[in-house]
Amino acid sequence: MNVTMARERTRKITCKHDLLILAVKCFILPLYCLVSSHSIMAEIKFEEATQDARINHSSSTYGASWGDINGDGWPDLWVGNHNSKPSMYLNNRDGTFTNIIDKVWSGNPGADKHGAAWADFDNDGDQDLVELVGASTNEDGTLCIGCGRNHLYVNQGGVLEEKAKAYGLDQAGLARSPLWIDVDRDGKLDLVTVNTRRKGLSPTSVFMQKNKRFKDATEASGLRDSKWTRRDKILATYRNLKRFEFTTKTSFINSHNHLEAAQLARISKNDDLDLVLLSSPTRIFSLDDKEFDDETSSYKIPGRNGISDVAIEDFNGDGKNDMYLLKGPFLESDVIRVSANEIKATLTGRRANKHNMITFRAKGTLEFRMGPAWLALDRIFIGANGHHPDALTFTLSPDDDVARGPGYAKLAEKNKSLSIVYNPEKAIWEIRNLSSAVYTDFTIKADQAIEDLETIGFIPFKERGVDTILIRQDDKFVPMKLKGDIGGDTSCYSIVAADFDNDMDVDLYMVCTGPVANIPNRLFENDGDGNFRLVPDAGGAAGSHMGRGDVAAVADYNRDGFLDIFVTNGTDPAGQFSDEGPHQLFRNQGNNNRWIEIDLEGVKSNRDGIGASVVVEAGGVRQVREQRGGMHRITQNHQRLHFGLGSNNQVDRLVVNWPSGTVQEIRNISASRIVTIREQQGLSELDN
Secondary structure, eight states: HHHHHHHHHHHHHHHHHHHHHHHHHHOHHHHHHHHHHGOOOOOOOEETTTTTTTTOOOOOOEEEEEETTTSSSSSEEEEETSSOOOOEEOSSSSOOEEEEEHHHSSOOTSSOOEEEEEOOOOOSSOOOEEEEEEEEEEESOOOEEEEEOOEEEEEEEEEEOOOOHHOOOOBSSSSSEEEEEEESSSSSSSEEEEEOOOTTTTEEEEEETTEEEEEOOOHHHTTTOOOHHHHHHHHHHHHHHTTOOOOOOHHHHHHHHOOEEEEEEOOOOOOEEEEEESSOOOOEEEEEEEEEOOHHHHHHHOOOOOOOEEEEESSSSSSSSSEEEEEOOOOOOOEEETTTTEEEEEEEEEETTTEEEEEOOOOOOEEEEEEEETTTGGEEETTTTTTSSSEEEEEEEHHHHHGSSSOOOOHHHHOEEEEEEEEEETEEEEEEESSSSSSSEEEEEEESOOOOEEEEEEEEOOOBBBBBBEEEEEEEEEEEOOOGGGGGGOOOEEEEEOOTTOSSSSSEEEEEEOOOOOOOEEEEOOOSSSSEEEOGGGGOOOOSSBOOOOOOEEEEETSSSSOEEEEEBBBBSSSSHHHHBBBBEEEEOOSSSSEEEEEEEEEOOOTTTTTHHHEEEEEEEEEEOOOTTTTTTTEOSSSSSSEETTTTTTEEEEEETTTTOEEEEEEESSSSSEEEEEEEEEEEOOOO
16 A cells, blocks of 8 residues: 555545444434534545646746736736746636736836735725845846835726835835835835845835825834844754754755745734844844834744745634744756756755765767746856856757866856856766855757766756644743654745634635646645645645646635635746746535635725624634735735634624734624625625
8 A cells, every 4th residue: 555545545534433323422412512523624625627627827927916907806816927028817706817918007027026005005095016126137138136116006997007106105125025014004105125135235124104195114114124133043043053954055045035025914912013124144123102112022932044935824713813824945956857858957056065966878969958937147157167148048969179178167166157068978967056145047958868867066956845733832932842743844835824614713725836847735734723734736726737827816716615726836036937837717616515705895904894894603613814915925815814614504703903003893794705894894795
């Protein structure tokens, strides 16, 4: 019996055992069923609906954002597609989408586009879109890193008009991910732009909205994205050694450039709104008296380095937010054989692996396709004399004098670059990455078979991210051991927490990848007490083997009450492997459990209700959701709040705590509905 079959058999036996115990308890204590029936683990099933939904696109992506461009109450989807034309998928309300980008947007398709977020920042009743930009293209075609200016698309009757400069948001810098937030609780949304820290460029910033414009208030707000101190590094190393984790270098490499983001959550003892800043290191700021206070040290959170994404929800049903810290280093050397005549590889260059290389034999003409897209041609040295190619795609053969050499190009070592050499004495090709930190992708296609492929001087790719679940106990976060299948090392970069089976607890879905080829995504099902099991094949949402797994964004796109998942497979850094990654939509097949979905409409508070918390009580179970704008790393889930209700036919009590301080209570709401709650004015049902 193989491992997969054994795990599946164990899962079925365990499920039968649990049901038997539940049946006995219900027979002896009928009241037990009324209280505990929500904890039965319902099966989670997805089916890929990409083709049926008329979605057909592959490219580098860097995030995705669910919103509602036309205000019809059906989720629409923006995908920036990084350095190519964005996609704007309009929901046709019949399970299909139409890409209307050319009708609603005009801009530079080659802009270095990063995270984006929908919100009605001007409180005019429609959703606008902010998008962060990291670079611009010079006249000679090269990139100016940190020169790109952010976009603010103001929604004008369903058309997105770029007005960042007019509103004071055209900041330049290595921008990564935005976060809408009402810092001073004046009913007008402010903006945090999370930027990669680099000398001479704009830091992570706070823009306050006053008189229909935004003003940089970073200094006054107290928000600081500071570097690791020497003490931080020593403590991190000590913790890693104590836990037998020896991935400090990898974690620092992983978090050096592209994983910056922020999200809102209430995790402090006094129930203030907090900002979790994913950076190097991750820091936590409480928002009190209109200022940010760095409270990181008071939480003593372990493993703050190398976090790629974080899910913050109540995992065990005690009413307190817990955290799942996702770590997934992938900047490691790897090579795979696509066919007898083709290989794909990534070579990272590190000081510890000076001769990081692959060798192979191949006759005839070889086509080299190099990446990432921003790889400079003068960083590629061919032959002993260090010839530079004219483009990132070029051909070589063993007969080319320019490619020959007894060994790697000395100039490549001097310039910390890539060396490609054909060694006629050994009749082998040698490709070395001699840089100290940069990685290089390449695909090689040969006329004849590629033979005797060997790797020398590097550690092959392995899933080695050590994830952590932190359970809130009083004013501390306590690590919970990940047991069984869920305890294995990961290589995942995006995580969402949602009640996918509507059984009144929160499940977890993760998008994973390797450096060259995608690996299956992961789905954890919650048993109601904060214990998780790994669902085989991610319940049908394991994802494509093409591209590099990027992000997951959830929405109930067909409004059947069950949350669906949109996945992108073109994670940054941009390159040929990312460009092959498709957009994918996974439809939740659902079950008989009931649900309620809630749109908030602020009046005194900001119109989106960002910063509000909602309590839903049904069947003796209390659930809490927070309106955070849907944001996690570079990605936006649909803002509509979703609650699974199990077998309950109604919500007994619903309480909204608005950012303005208003507390609103509604009782006896029938289940399986989408409702809008307007601040101080009550509830209305969204028309189907």
